[in-house]
Amino acid sequence: MNNLVIIEGPGKRETLKKYLGAGYDVVATKGHIRDLPPKSFAVDISHNFEPTYVPMADKKDVIADLKAKQAKAARIYIATDPDREGEAIAWHVENVLGINENEPCRIEFNEISKTAVTNALKSPRPVNMDLIHAQQGRRVLDRLVGYKVSPIISKKIQSKLSAGRVQSVALKLVVDREKEIRNFKPEEYWNINALLTKGTSPEFKAALFNYKGKKYESHSEKETLAVVDYVRQQQFVVDEVKRSVTSAHAPAPFITSTLQQDALNKLGMPLKRTTMSAQQLYEGVSIPGEGKTALITYIRTDSTRVSPEAQAKAKEFIINKFGKQYAPASYNFFKTKKNAQDAHEAIRPINLEITPEDVKNSVTPDNYKLYKLIYDRFLASQMSDATYNSLSVVINAGDYGFKVTGRTPIFAGFTAVYKAYEEKEDDKEEGLSIPDLTVGDKLNLKNILKEQKFTKPPARFTEASLIKMMEEKGIGRPATYAPTIIILTTRAYCTKEDRYLVPTELGFKVVEFLEKYFKNIMDVTFTAKMEDNLDKVADGEVKWQEVVAHFYEGFEDQIKEAMGGESMKEPAQETDILCDKCGKANMVIRTGRYGKFLACPRFPECKNIHNLDETAPKKPVCVCPQCGKNVYEKKSKRGKIFYGCEGYPKCTFATWDMPINEKCPKCGKILTKKPLKDGFIIKCSDKECGYKREE
Helix, strand or coil: CCEEEEECCHHHHHHHHHHHCCCEEEEECCCCCEECCCCCCCEEHHHCCEECCEECHHHHHHHHHHHHHHHHCCCEEECCCCCHHHHHHHHHHHHHHCCCCCCCCECCCCCCCHHHHHHHHHCCECCCHHHHHHHHHHHHHHHHHHHHHHHHHHHHCCCCCCCCCCHHHHHHHHHHHHHHHHHCCCCEEEEEEEEEECCCCCCEEEEEEEECCEECCECCHHHHHHHHHHHHCCCEEEEEEEEEEEEECCCCCECHHHHHHHHHHHHCCCHHHHHHHHHHHHHCEEECCCEEECCECCCCCCCCCCCHHHHHHHHHHHHHHHCHHHCCCCCCCCCCCCCCCCCCCCECECCCCCCHHHHHHHCCHHHHHHHHHHHHHHHHHCCCCEEEEEEEEEEEECCEEEEEEEEEEEECCCHHHHHHHCCHHHHCCECCCCCCCCCCCEEEEEEEEEEEEECCCCCCCEHHHHHHHHHHHCCCCCCCHHHHHHHHHHCCCEEEECCEEEECHHHHHHHHHHHHHCCCCCCHHHHHHHHHHHHHHHCCCCCHHHHHHHHHCCHHHHHHHHHCCCCCCCCCEEEEEECCCCCCCEEEEEEECCEEEEECCCCCCCCCEEEHHHCCCCCCCEECCCCCCEEEEEECCCCCEEEEECCCCCCCCEECCEEEEEECCCCCCEEEEEEECCEEEEEECCCCCCCEEEC
């Protein structure tokens, strides 16, 4: 009889079987097999919020297969993911199969390697009921919000909307940021720089930074001209020279949120692609001669902790590859935020001997780029500090002080691995040509540079910066960041312009309504406190029912008030377009999930609908570069704007960026126009060409 190992995702089945060998059957649940029913509330409020779980309709075959294999199994191991969600799935499997809750059947591993899997099989344990209670509390809270609030906003604002305990607060962050941007009033300021030389030395630039010893900034052209006139008449004299050796500490290895942020910022990979790629790297990828092999440790973690074994192997690898001086005398340790669960290690490569270049030709481009990012970041995190000769010089011109700073590398340290990923700003001071200066040196003024600037509003959130904000505010946990943010766009509460999240009119309405009637749900501090309380449940300090009861206090009153509140639905707007299906009424403009559309007012007798653009007057954007017909602005089924030829389907020209009636000076193809914060970027429609300019 074989042992039965039950896992969560089918993607890791082949990788696990390679390490388990003969005598083991591996079956994947493909997520949850039991849950609250989708079409009933299933939470008994009067009996301490007791939930009722049912087998999921689409998992009948999975459950039947599990029971059939259970009957033939010598022993059962439940090896679902090593997090709270995985623990909950294990508990549901245990219940469906009738396994005693005290049975030591639960195994977990932070990485899919032979050592980790073998060790896990040696130490099975019962399902952790504290983790189950925490997850159950979260599930009941989410059901209360989703089941009670979603129907209200669907009735009062627009059909088929959803509210969520974390989702709605995340949307509020995006909407609040947009309000800041709209209300922002730019303030004028001027940068003033002096181009100086010492004797025959090359020119170097020093920035104005103080007046009579206090920080100074000019806020008008008149003021700037006065400063320029004054300093032109002064002798520039070196007042202070500070030389020092500074160091930069290695960055921490990735946790879920920082990986998602850097994948977007450094690799340009959106959240969905990052999540998918990371999952594949964790579950295993096919490597010639090795079969399916997992490359990285578990991907949902909020801890920067690294096991002593991994640190020792990294140190040995670094010494062999780079030299002893690149390994610190004592291991690097990194601070983990106070509310971290710290259940897992940081995200790291399982085996440093499998380099990114080793797998480059056998994995997808996304998998290669992400693995290299994770690999290099972990290796850098275990290396010595980078050191620099740093120079800071203060130069006086009468009452005004100018400053120049620079640094030159002494020892590369971790930057020997991670230099390519460092922020560009870090390099601005490196390699500057500053002459040997001493206090009292008199310098020659070659020119004064002045530049008018305006303060900018806070930037819109990207997926990466929203995750960072959620983490800082204590909203959500590693496993929830990606699905929470993705739903904001799939529900059309936000659109993505370039990489930025922009709230739609619908998103504004939802936030306005929820803030009016459900203040607790929309309170960032309240939501973060709720997460902290659920962590206490997981630690066995609090009962989950107490957490839910605290949330539910006054909730029914809020629901009643919201149900009696005014409707925010847009009234149907009649047009002069006769319904082309029934011919009995003029079409009306209604608002749906993806924006406005034309509909027959006789619904449901007549179900005729049209895209609003199909009947609206059209103005061509440009001439099609392929067939010479007109190109128009259009909307996709999901409401996104694109530009397509009127000759479709015979002509398939289409682009997301606005085309313009101008040809590329480099290759002759059509140019496109895209908005920036301060103007536009004009670039060639052919990505291979690379031509672009800003206006």
